[in-house]
Amino acid sequence: PFDVQGFRGENYFVSFIDGYSHIAQVYCIKHKSQVFSCFKSYCNYVTNQTGNKIREVRCDNGTEYLNQNFYDFACEKGFTIRPSPAYEHQLNGTAERFNRTVLDKVRCLRKEAKLEKKYWPEIVMAAVYLCNRVITSATMECKTPNEIFFGRKPSVENLFLYGSKVFVHVPDEKRKTQDDKSKKGILVGYTDLGYKVLIGEKVVEVRNVKIIEEDVVCINVDDEQENKEEIESKAENKSDKKKEEDEENIERDEENKTTIRRSMRQRQPPQKFDDYVLYAGYCDINVPETYDQAINSSECKQWLQAMKNEMQSLKETDTWTLIQKPEDEKILEVKWIYKIKNNNTYKARIVVRGFQQENPLEDIYAPVARMSNLKTLLSCMCERNYFIHQMDVQTA
Numbered sequence: 302p303f304d305v306q307g308f309r310g311e312n313y314f315v316s317f318i319d320g321y322s323h324i325a326q327v328y329c330i331k332h333k334s335q336v337f338s339c340f341k342s343y344c345n346y347v348t349n350q351t352g353n354k355i356r357e358v359r360c361d362n363g364t365e366y367l368n369q370n371f372y373d374f375a376c377e378k379g380f381t382i383r384p385s386p387a388y389e390h391q392l393n394g395t396a397e398r399f400n401r402t403v404l405d406k407v408r409c410l411r412k413e414a415k416l417e418k419k420y421w422p423e424i425v426m427a428a429v430y431l432c433n434r435v436i437t438s439a440t441m442e443c444k445t446p447n448e449i450f451f452g453r454k455p456s457v458e459n460l461f462l463y464g465s466k467v468f469v470h471v472p473d474e475k476r477k478t479q480d481d482k483s484k485k486g487i488l489v490g491y492t493d494l495g496y497k498v499l500i501g502e503k504v505v506e507v508r509n510v511k512i513i514e515e516d517v518v519c520i521n522v523d524d525e526q527e528n529k530e531e532i533e534s535k536a537e538n539k540s541d542k543k544k545e546e547d548e549e550n551i552e553r554d555e556e557n558k559t560t561i562r563r564s565m566r567q568r569q570p571p572q573k574f575d576d577y578v579l580y581a582g583y584c585d586i587n588v589p590e591t592y593d594q595a596i597n598s599s600e601c602k603q604w605l606q607a608m609k610n611e612m613q614s615l616k617e618t619d620t621w622t623l624i625q626k627p628e629d630e631k632i633l634e635v636k637w638i639y640k641i642k643n644n645n646t647y648k649a650r651i652v653v654r655g656f657q658q659e660n661p662l663e664d665i666y667a668p669v670a671r672m673s674n675l676k677t678l679l680s681c682m683c684e685r686n687y688f689i690h691q692m693d694v695q696t697a
Contacts, residue, residue, distance in 0.1 A: 305418040308502070314425050317343045318399055320359075322449035323439050325399060327429045329422040336365040337374070344378065350451070355380045359396070362387045395439075403428050414464025414487060416499070423497060423504055427463060427490045434460075459496070461488060462514040467498045470509040478590070488512060592637050600647070604639060607649035615651070633657050 302312040311329040315336050318325045326346070328339040344355055355378065360366040362384050375382050385392035406428035407421060416424065433447045434455050440446065447455040468483040476482070486505075490497030495508035589595040595604040615621070626632070634657060638650045682689055 303418075303421055305421065307422040308419045308504075309422065311422045314422070315339055315365075316396060316400060316403070316429070318395055319347075319446070319450060320395065321440075322446045323395070323399075323437055324433050324446035324450040325429050327403075327425055329425060333363075333365040337368070337370050340371075341374065354378065357381050357383060359383050359385070359393055361385050361390065361393050361396075399432075402432065406431070410463050414489065416464070416487070416489065420489060420499065420504075423489045423499075427497075430491050431460075459491060461496075461512045464488060466513045467496065468511040468513070469498055469500065469505070469507045470511075483511070588639050588641055590639075595637065595639060595649075603647040604649060607639075607647040608637065608651075611649050611651055631657070631659065 306312055307329060309329075310331050312331055313333060314327055314329045316325050316327045317340065326343050328335075328342075330336065330339065348354060357380055358366075358375070360382065366382065367384055371382065390397050403425060407424045410424050410428060411418070411421070414424075434445050434457060436443060436445050440449060442449055445455060465488045467486045467488050469486055470483050471481065484500050486498035486500040488496060489499045489504060492506055495506055496510055496512075497504055498507055498510065587598075587600070589598055589604065595601065595608075598604065634654045635651050636654055638652055640648050640650075642648060679689070681687075
């Protein structure tokens, strides 16, 4: 067993290697009694993927292989078990050499990624994933074990430097307005559809990621302690050099001390900027985006009154006609839009989500005047000395 227990309680890993292609499958387990269930899963996997059956199993003299369950399963599937004699590990050389290669890779990957020892199960799985995609001299063909076993060349476009920094996208459904759009993690494994990333103390399988292989400093993100120490040492070296340069400059200035003449002319900005006006827009973060946020906010009374005014206005103007629901027709959903005006007025509008309509009607538009038309109208009124009256429709 490993000297350190895995982060999910694993103590061992068991490997099954195909004798011809040398492709390997690894299972991390807590107890040796789980070897039989792992072998059954592997046997079904091989049969379903290739259509071939296992003819012979070579193993050591361990009781996890030499037990009644294994013998019964061998009789059922029709394969033979050939254990090596006790203390003769060289007779099971394929598995022994593979396990040694995996452990060597695990040590290197863990050192490179600066991971704790308890994450060895994920490192083992990543090492085997890489071994299956590297050409080995043990095979008769100049192909990778994965290509020999599946009959197609595997893609390596998803491979990145192990232990790289990973920014995992957080779905919109799992974050609020001001939450971070991504979480920082460490690349600890590969899958056929994505990656395994260590975020905090948890390993997750993700797909939408941004992987940074270079050794860069991320602003406002917690980096490893060694990176911090390296940055601090560089900053100290720079400060020491700066002090020495300042001392030299002071001595040089004392020797050649002269009076600096500065202009007393008062500077004024150009007149072409007198008529310029700066307009700034803002977004009120207290405005809710959904109905649930509105009724659960501290200003729920104001929002409820605004929604009540909107519904009352729609009823008074006969905006819709209440009918029976037609059969086989899709009902479009509605949504509330909230806004706080400059005069601290709370407004709520209910709108139809028109993008859900499968066969939209043509020539549908909002009757809103263009700004060019409005400016033309105001210019004509000013030229003819007309009076201009401004009004506001409350629920327009």
